Amino acid sequence: MTTLPDRPRTALLVIDVQKGVVAGAPRRDEVIANIRTLIDTARAQGAPVVWVQHSDGELVRGSENWQYVEELVRLDPEPLVHKSYFDSFEDTELESVLAGHGVGRVVVTGAQTDACIRSTLHGAFVRGYDVTLVGDAHTTEDLSEYGAPAPEQVIAHTNLYWSWQSAPGRTAGTVDTAKVTFAGAEAL
Template sequence: MTTLPDRPNTALLVIDVQKGVMAGTPRRDSVIANIGTLVDRAREEDVPVVWVQHSDDQLKRGSESWEYVPELVRLDDEPLVHKLYGDSFEDTELETVLAGRGVGRLVVTGAQTDQCIRSTLHGAFVRGYDVTLVGDAHTTEDLTQYGAPAPEQVIAHTNLYWNWHSAPGRRGGTVGTAEVTFAPADGG
């Protein structure tokens, strides 16, 4: 149902599952396992897997904390998009990568829920993509000391509100790992 013409394909987006990002996050191991399950399924179904990797002052490019967690291994032919901002589309080649693969629907996983996940969900949506969030395949750090809700509340709230996200010609949605389908949202 995407508003992007001639873009019937779906891609799995794996955002910032880096050592420094995932350290100390709730459900770290189960989130990584769920992402691994989806990566395997996407590869089996010949669905593009696109990896996103953030760098900033705390995640210095090339540092150990910047590296992807060892449980997830990107294949050489799978795109790796480097980013400096929360939205994976902002000042990156992500749109070009997706357009070249005819992608109009994204299945989103990764970290951090209240930063890069939310920014990318909204960034994709306003650019015309259908965007499905995998509710048990994203997590975030504890930012309660700065006034944020507890991580599990942030995750639950994001899952709730994204499940009902829609606009003319496109829609969001939240599903669990077991319910993910890589078919277009309208079944076409």
Template structure:
């Protein structure tokens, strides 16, 4: 349904599943296992996989904290987008990579739910993409010391509100790993 003309393909987006980001994240191992299920499925179906990797003062490029978790293995043919902002589209080549592949729909996984996941979903949505969040394939750390709800509530709330996202010519949606399809007809 995307508003992007002639962009009928779907891509799997794997955001910031880096050692320093998910080291203490809620349900870390099951989220990574679900992302691996989605990677296998996307690759088997010839669906583009795009990796996103954040850098900042706490995630210095080249450091162990900056590296992707060892359980997830990127193929050389799968592009990696390096970013410095929450929204994976800001000051990156993500839009160009997706346009080259005819992508108008994103299936989103990764971390952190309350930061880069939300920012990227909203950034994609406002740029015309359909955006499906995989509800059991994203996570966040416990930021309750700063006044945030516990991570399981942050994740549940994000899954709930994204399930009903819609705008003229595009839609959001939330599905579990087992329900993910990479066809344009299933945006949620």
């Protein structure tokens, strides 16, 4: 269980599902549909849905590419965290948002697998959170021309290694959308 005392709740993190980030990503529509299912499930179970939005020199704040995809709609009361580093916790208010909601476990979805998703997984875990990666609800662009493995290999490898992650007092794991629950501390 989380090493964060008195934080029994679980939150869904929707990371960087922005037009310019997921354009051309493998399984884009399937991943977005799975994230939409998770958002609906979290809302139905009363779990916080926290949106994270990246900006940098290539993803300019306010631009069309910076906007979230139309298929996913944030409700006004749902927190929106702006970031400029891969780790969603780095130099943002994410930690205080989660603390304010009593969250000790995060369920991670979004893009890009080999950048913001991995960084946030590790950032949450070292900060004491239980961290679940939704294996069929994250994606990445093809960076093979720069020497990276093909996107499907990046996704598969991240799902594999996160399923074996462990540390004292915390849990981690990878599950598919259909197996995610936001109720009960024992759930992955």
